Amino acid sequence: MQQHESGRLRVAVIGAGIVGVSAALRLVADGHDVTLIDRAGPGEATSHGNGGVLASCAVVPVTVPGLPAKAPRMLMDPDSPLFLRWSYLPRLLPWLAKYLSHCTAGETERIARALLPIVGDSLAEHRDLAGGTQAERWVAPSDYLYVYRDRAAFEADAFGWRLRREAGFTWDEIEGTALGAYDPLLGEANRFAVRLADHGVIRDPGRYVKDLAETFQARGGTLLRGALQGFLIENGRLTGLATDGGPLACDRAVLATGVWSGPLARELGIAVPLESERGYHLELEAPSALPRAPVMFASAKFVATPLEGRIRLAGVVEFGGLAAGPGQAPFELLERQVRRAMPALAWGSTRQWMGHRPAPADSIPVIGPSPACGDILMAFGHHHIGLTGGPRTGRLVADMIAGREPKLDPAPYSPARFAV
Incomplete structure (x- = not known):
């Protein structure tokens, strides 16, 4: 695995909904070189149209x-x-x-x-994620x-x-x-x-995610429009992504493409009933x-x-x-x-x-490393709780990539439960 310097990784986050953008912001804060890639742009799909409620009781x-x-x-x-x-x-x-x-x-x-553990303190998580940025105006x-x-x-x-x-x-x-x-x-x-x-409530969910993505860019992250075509893996280690715009070198990747994650996850050793x-x-x-x-x-x-x-x-x-x-x-x-x-x-x-x-099928998000390549983390399958649980999921992903002990037990979300 190549790194720019000690502890600094090139990380690609695929999917710019609330889960992907939350992960990208946390990873930039950890000092990584992060590229956020989405075929439509931030907050254009499910994260645009959700109910807008930070439904911790859900x-x-x-x-x-x-x-x-x-x-x-x-x-x-x-x-x-x-x-x-x-x-x-x-x-x-x-x-x-x-x-x-x-x-x-x-x-x-x-x-x-x-x-x-994913949704229970959603308002606090969103305030922490958006605090001091133009996105915080939408959190109430x-x-x-x-x-x-x-x-x-x-x-x-x-x-x-x-x-x-x-x-x-x-x-x-x-x-x-x-x-x-x-x-x-x-x-x-x-x-x-x-x-x-x-x-809590997000007064404009689509605009909120876009504002968070702008903050990500302002803090040094790279935003790309494009579609993922596959993962480039050599000797069991991730070397990059194949995209419709050409190869993208990276050391780690986060798959956060919501309902479109199923076929890509199958390439990585899990068959999620999604x-x-x-x-x-x-x-x-x-x-x-x-x-x-x-x-x-x-x-x-x-x-x-x-x-x-x-x-x-x-x-x-x-x-x-x-x-x-x-x-x-x-x-x-x-x-x-x-x-x-x-x-x-x-x-x-x-x-x-x-x-x-x-x-x-089991209503529990899929969060964690792929059984086929531990350099690729899954973060999808949030059903009704994507907006509510996005920031905590992003924090968990960043902890996993940094090797930190997470504040919650990651076992229930493990992709390995769907390993083929």
């Missing part, structure tokens, strides 16, 4: 007990947040079988324990509200709330007229809410008012987040692969649901977006 995966029985009914319900492109079902089935195998109490508890502390029809609906979610309590989260319960006093936008259909303090969980958002421009805090409407499974001069409605789960374009039904559902949930809200125009959440 330790409960989708695969909770009872999901296999509910899913078929949800697919038939036009007001359900679950969609499927039926022509894609044959390709989806192998992954789906693995995914649903985790719908047990024991597996849900195990996954929650693994997610907590906030409550995070889970809204239910009534207390009975909340109690039906007792399993998930038990896991959050065991993870150390506390909350206030707001009921009846007190909920309307907390936020007048919440209609009378919402009679109960859980308020979690010490969460699918696109297609996510939609609908932005309401020039709203008559902004929610006081991000609101998760629990029954409809969508979040309404106050951003810079607009409200982003994000949610919906659709399985249909990477190639198909967006459908209109999810956007129409989000608009119907917000009119029910916030009947006093008015707005001007709307903007639509669809993107790809990287969903490993």
